[in-house]
Amino acid sequence: MIEIHHNYNLKELNTFGISAFAKAYTAPSSRQQLMETLGYYVAEDIFLMGGGSNMLLLDDIQKPVVHVCLKGIERVEEKDGKVLLKVMAGENWHELVMYCIDQQLAGIENLALIPGNAGTAPIQNIGAYGVELKDVFHSCEVIDLKSLECKKLSLEDCKFGYRDSIFKNEAKGRYVISSVQLELTDLTQVENYTMKTDYGAIKQELDIMDGELTISSLAQAVINIRSSKLPDPKVIGNSGSFFKNPIIKKEKYEDILRMHPQLPSYPVDEMHVKVPAGWLIDRSGFKGKRNGDAGVHDKQALVLVNHGKATGKEILELSKQIQQAVKDRYGIQIETEVNLINE
Ligand code: EPU
Numbered sequence: 001m002i003e004i005h006h007n008y009n010l011k012e013l014n015t016f017g018i019s020a021f022a023k024a025y026t027a028p029s030s031r032q033q034l035m036e037t038l039g040y041y042v043a044e045d046i047f048l049m050g051g052g053s054n055m056l057l058l059d060d061i062q063k064p065v066v067h068v069c070l071k072g073i074e075r076v077e078e079k080d081g082k083v084l085l086k087v088m089a090g091e092n093w094h095e096l097v098m099y100c101i102d103q104q105l106a107g108i109e110n111l112a113l114i115p116g117n118a119g120t121a122p123i124q125n126i127g128a129y130g131v132e133l134k135d136v137f138h139s140c141e142v143i144d145l146k147s148l149e150c151k152k153l154s155l156e157d158c159k160f161g162y163r164d165s166i167f168k169n170e171a172k173g174r175y176v177i178s179s180v181q182l183e184l185t186d187l188t189q190v191e192n193y194t195m196k197t198d199y200g201a202i203k204q205e206l207d208i209m210d211g212e213l214t215i216s217s218l219a220q221a222v223i224n225i226r227s228s229k230l231p232d233p234k235v236i237g238n239s240g241s242f243f244k245n246p247i248i249k250k251e252k253y254e255d256i257l258r259m260h261p262q263l264p265s266y267p268v269d270e271m272h273v274k275v276p277a278g279w280l281i282d283r284s285g286f287k288g289k290r291n292g293d294a295g296v297h298d299k300q301a302l303v304l305v306n307h308g309k310a311t312g313k314e315i316l317e318l319s320k321q322i323q324q325a326v327k328d329r330y331g332i333q334i335e336t337e338v339n340l341i342n343e
Contacts, residue, residue, distance in 0.1 A: 002026050002028065002033060002036050002037050002040060003026060003027075004024050004025070004026050004064075005022075005024070005025045005026070006023065006024055006025075007021050007022075007023065008021065008022045008024075008025035008065070009021055010022055010025075010049075010052070010057060010061070010065070013049065013052045013067065014052035014053075014055055014057055015051075015052055015053040015115050015233035015237060015238065015239055016055070016056055016057070016233075016237045016238060016239050016306050016312070016315070017233070017237030017306050018056065018057045018237070018306065018310070018311065018312045018315075019309075019311075020057035020058075020059060020060050020061065020312065021060040021061070022047075022060070022061045022064075022065035023060070023061065023062050023063075023064070024064040024065065025064075025065045025067065026064070026065070026066055026067070027066075027067040027069045028066065028067075028068065028069060028070070029069040029070060029071060029090065030070060031070060031088075031178060034066075034068065034070060034143070034176070034178060035143070035148065037066055038066070038143060038145060038148055038176070039148060041064050041066070042145075042146070042148065044063070044064060045063050046063055046064050046065070046066050046145070047061050047063040047064065047065045047066070047341075048066055048068060048176055049065055049066065049067040049068065050067075050068055050089065050090070050116060050117040050119055050120035051092065051093070051115060051116035051117035051120060052116075053115035053116035053117075053120075053233070053239060053240065054116060054120070054123075054124060054239055054240070054337070054338055054339055055239065055338060055339045055340075055341050056239065056312045056315055056316060056338050056339070056340050056341060057312045057341050057342070058312040058313055058316060058340060058341055058342045059312070059313075059341075059342045061341070061342065066176075068089045068090050068117070068119055068176060068177075068178075069090040070088040070089050070090045070119070070178060070179070071088050071090050071091060072086075072087075072088040072091070073085065073086070073087050073088070073091060073096070073099060074086045076181065078186065081185060081186050081189040081190035082183055082184065082185060082186065083105055083183075083184050083185075083186045084138055084181055084182070084183055084184075085100070085105065085181065085182045085183075085184055086179055086180075086181050087118040087119075087179060087180050087181075087182065088118070088119070088178070088179050089117060089118060089119020089120070089176075089177050089178050089179055089180070090117055090118075090119060091117060091118045091119075092116075092117060092118075093111070093114050093115070093116050093117060093118055093121055093126070094112060094113050094114065094115070096108070096118055097109065097111055097112045097113075097114075097219060098112075098219075100184060101215050101216050101219055104186065104187040104188050104215075105184040105185070105186060105187070106184060106185040106186075106187050106193050106195075106215045107131075107135070107136040107182065107183070107184040107185055108131070108136055108182070108184070109195070109215040109216075109218045109219040109222070110128060110129040110130060110131035110196055110199075110202075110218065110219075110222055111126060111127070111128055111129075111131055111133070111222075112219040112220075112222045112223050112226070113222065113223050113226045113227070113230075114126050114128060114240070115233055115239075115240060118179075118180055119140075119177045119178070119179065119180060120177070121133050121180065122137065122140055122158055122160075122165055122167060122177060122180060123165060123167040123168060123177075124163045124164065124165065124168065124337070125158075125160040125161065125162070125163060125164060125165050127162070127163070128222070128226075129196070129199040129201075129202055129222055129225075130196040130198060130199040130202075131196055132160070132162075133160070134155065134158075134160035136182045136183055136184060137155050137158065137160070137180065137181075137182060137183075138154075138155065138181040138182060138183040139152050139153060139154050139155065139180075139181045140152070140153050140158070140177050140179065140180040140181065141153075141177070141178045141179045141180075141181075142175035142176065142177050142178065143175060143176050143178055144174060144175055145173070145174060145175065145176060146174075150178075151175075153166075162244070162245075162247070162274070163244050163337055187215070195213060195215065195218050197213070197218065201225050202218070202221050202222065202225070205221040205224055205225050206218070206221050209221060209224075228299070229297075229299040229300040230297075230299075230300060230303060231297055231299075231303065231305055236305050236306070236307065237305060237306030237307075237310075238297065238303050238304065238305045238306065239303075239304075239338045240303060240337075240338075241277075241278075241302045241303060241337050241338075242302060242303060242304040242319060242336060242337060242338050243277040243281070243302060243319075243322075243323075243334045243335065243336055243337055244277065244334070244335050244336075244337045245266075245274045245275060245276050245277050245278075246274070246275055246277060246280075246332050246333070246334050246335070247268050247272050247273070247274045248272065248273060248274075248275060248332060249271060249272060250271055250272060250273055252331070252332075253265055253273050253275065256330055256331070256332075260283070260330070263275060263279065263280075263330075264276055264279055275332070276302075277302050277326075277334045278300055278301045278302035279301075280326045280329075280330055280332060280334065281296065281301035281302065281322055281325075281326060281334075282301040283329070284322070284325040284326050284329050284330075285325070286301055286321075286322050286325065287301040289318075290307065291314065291317070291318050291321075292307075292310065292314060293306060293307040293308045293309050293310035293314065294306065294307070294310040294314040294315045294317070294318045295307050295310075295318070296318070296322070304318060304319060312340075312341070316340065319336060322334075
């Protein structure tokens with residue numbers, strides 16, 4: 001039996017802390033309940049929710065909201081120092097990282113403290129501090145929303161890119177991800193695992209911590225850095241980076257450099273570089289800015305925040321002002337990373 005709630009406030013379920021109501025809300029916590037729910041709504045469009053960490057709710061949601069809450073972590077294979085870990089979609093990502101560290105399973109320690117759930121991590125190929133989900137991703141199980149057929153998608157099938165995957169493109173709205181399988185290194189079996197510490201801020205933080213380098217201390221370094229500049233959504237509503245770092249042509253970058261010689265860049269390929277949106281927004285004068293309760297974080301201009309009672313529309317309005325200002329000043333169009341719901 002599935003339990004359906006009517007006029008359900010989603011405020012506690014989205015990390016922006018925006019008050020918006022679901023006309024109908026259900027939270028399947030097992031695969032069987034999920035199948036039952038999808039079967040019940042098969043003729044209707046549904047709205048799928050995971051950890052609520054990458055969405056801006058602009059209005060109440062008229063479609064039935066299905067909140068995927070499936071739990072469970074299981075070792076499905078152990079071979080040659082690798083463990084294939086199956087993680088159900090509703091597991092919290094950061095708790096999974098902590099679990100893996102405790103189990104001496106290496107691979108996702110740089111991804112500590114990323115909000116959201118395991119099942120939604122593939123959608124935008126979460127990444128931070130030199131590691132992306134795709135580096136450890138093996139496969140995921142999906143259910144086709146129309147046919148209710150179950151399928152397994154491989155690493156290649158998912159077509160991961162920077163904050164991008166098949167789930168944001170040709171497969172958008174087609175599947176619900178019910179579990180992911182990660183291929184992790186078992187440190188009880190393998191001695192020569194190379195940790196990724198080359199991201200600038202990490203080295204500095206590890207030096208300050210001045211202890212032995214382990215996956216646990218590396219995760220702690222990431223936690224220290226993230227907590228120093230990203231707001232804790234439990235204290236102040238936010239969705240992490242609101243914008244993607246734009247990828248621009250090298251010639252355009254060189255042009256901009258003539259006027260703004262300090263603009264940082266990261267290599268992408270022969271023709272393109274990525275530039276930090278946070279830098280562009282900061283230099284456009286928006287860091288710490290506030291329009292009512294909609295604001296820009298004072299320690300990281302890439303993050304928009306809800307100081308209390310902001311509506312999704314107020315935050316969207318601020319984001320548009322930022323996009324315009326960056327466009328006017330640098331000629332660069334920055335795109336939102338957060339999903340705008342019901343725009
Ligand atoms: N910067 C400023 N002012 C700011 C913010 C940044 O000048 O207000 C400059 C920094 O000094 C640095 C550059 O911009 O030179 C880049 O900043 P940072 O290293 O903080 O990383 P980011 O590019 O802003 C990206 C990810 C983050 C991820 C970090 C670390 C995107 C959109 N964001 O941020 O991801 O944690 O790198 O790997 O790619 C997220 O997706 O929610 C997220 C937080």
